[in-house]
Amino acid sequence: MHEPISALPMGVFIDGLTGAVNPASGHYVKRLSELREIYQDKAAFDHAVRERDDPVTYEVVEYRPENSDIYFGTTTMYPGDIGGEFHMTRGHFHARRDMGEVYYTQSGTGILLLESRNGETRTVEMKPGVCAFIPPDWAHRSINTGTEPLVFVWVCNPLAGHDYGEILKRGMRKRVMKIEGGVKMIDNIAYV
């Protein structure tokens, strides 16, 4: 699903409401059923996969020129929660510990949850106009806390890579929940 794109100058159209990228070099979707490890309430999760027909919870479109130290794209996250826990991405460290990233929110609202290697938690509000700086070696996960799609542009070095394993195995220390209609961050009791 990856088309080679030359590293010539280019203006790429990005639709800040849908996350469409044109031209694009690749695209993937994440269905709920692929994300069982990350949610706390497995019964609510199984129920949601069945009753909601295994929805796409987020998708990623990229523009990756060949032989470049920069690539970018969009992530579009659909709203919803699983047993009160808002839709979220898997979360990852970069394989390269010296490479950070930028997330520039286009529409919707959410929380960017970050965790350092020594366990410090930080958050950055995601809303249109906020460009989040993700420092090297901080795990990052985005969470749609609103009722509309959360669309953001990310910019990264393609050599940064993704280390999903660490977060899938241990989880992150905090969870972001819908509690009494509000958004609350709580300790992750399953964190190991």
Ligand SMILES: [Fe+2]
């Ligand atoms: Fe990243």
